[in-house]
Amino acid sequence: MATRDGTRSAGADTPPGAAGSRPGRPGGRREAQRRERLKELEDAALRLFLERGLDTVTIDDITQAAGVAKGTFYRYFDDKAALVDALLEPVRRELLAGMEACGQALVEARDVEAMFDAYRAVAAVIASALLQYPGVVRLYLQESRGPAAGARTQVVELSRLVARHAVEITEKAHTHGLLRPIRPAVSGLAVVGAVERLLLAVLSEEAIGNPLELPDALTTLVLDGLRLPPEGSRPRRRKLDGGPKRP
Structure with missing residues (x-):
C-alpha cells in the first residue's frame, strides 16, 4: 500500500x-x-x-x-539496488500480470469491441498501480531512460519488459486482422511512450483533467488510430515512385 x-x-x-x-x-x-x-x-x-x-x-x-x-x-537489503528492486516489485508484478492477461484476451478477441475490452483491462491495471504506488511509478518514469547501471538496473530492466510486452500485445492484436498494418514494434512502443507521458503529467499535476478518465480516453484514442477502418472507408494509397496512380 x-x-x-x-x-x-x-x-x-x-x-x-x-x-x-x-x-x-x-x-x-x-x-x-x-x-x-x-x-x-x-x-x-x-x-x-x-x-x-x-x-x-x-x-x-x-x-x-x-x-x-x-x-x-x-x-x-544487500545494497541500494536491492532496495530499489523491493520498491519496484508490487508495481512490476501488477503491471506485467495485467499485460499478460491483455495479450491472452487479444488472442481470443474476434471483434473490435473485444479488443477494446482487453486494452481497457490493462489500462485499469495501470491506473490501479498509479493510485496505489504513485511515488514508485514516478521513480520508474524518472529513471527508466537512464543507463542500466547500479541501482538503476532494475528500473531499466522493467522498462524493457514493459516495451517487450507492449510489442507482443500488439502482435497478438494483429492476429485477427483488426489493426492497421503498422509494424507492432512501432505502434506498440508509441503507445508505451504516450502512456508514460500521461502518467508523468498526472504525477506532476499538469492540467489534463480528471485522471480517472484517462484510461478509457487513452484506450479510445489509441485504438481509434490503430484499428483497421471498414473496407469502404479505407483511403487509396498513392505510389511513392512517381508511377501511375491506382485507378
Whole structure:
C-alpha cells in the first residue's frame, strides 16, 4: 500500500529475503518492529530518490533520513539496488500480470469491441498501480531512460519488459486482422511512450483533467488510430515512385 506522500508501506508486498519476511512469531513484537524499520527505510529512500535521483543518494543518506543505524540497512537489503528492486516489485508484478492477461484476451478477441475490452483491462491495471504506488511509478518514469547501471538496473530492466510486452500485445492484436498494418514494434512502443507521458503529467499535476478518465480516453484514442477502418472507408494509397496512380 502507498502512504499519503506516495511511498510504500511494508506488509504483504515485502520481498522474500527482506527482514520483514524473516522467521518470527506472526503478529509478535519483533515482527512488528522489523516491518516498521523496513517501512522507514523504504519511505526515506523513495523520498530521497524522487528528490535527488538514484545516483546521488547513498546508503548513509537513506539511513540518516530514516533515523536508523547503517547496520540496520544491511539486515534488510544487500545494497541500494536491492532496495530499489523491493520498491519496484508490487508495481512490476501488477503491471506485467495485467499485460499478460491483455495479450491472452487479444488472442481470443474476434471483434473490435473485444479488443477494446482487453486494452481497457490493462489500462485499469495501470491506473490501479498509479493510485496505489504513485511515488514508485514516478521513480520508474524518472529513471527508466537512464543507463542500466547500479541501482538503476532494475528500473531499466522493467522498462524493457514493459516495451517487450507492449510489442507482443500488439502482435497478438494483429492476429485477427483488426489493426492497421503498422509494424507492432512501432505502434506498440508509441503507445508505451504516450502512456508514460500521461502518467508523468498526472504525477506532476499538469492540467489534463480528471485522471480517472484517462484510461478509457487513452484506450479510445489509441485504438481509434490503430484499428483497421471498414473496407469502404479505407483511403487509396498513392505510389511513392512517381508511377501511375491506382485507378
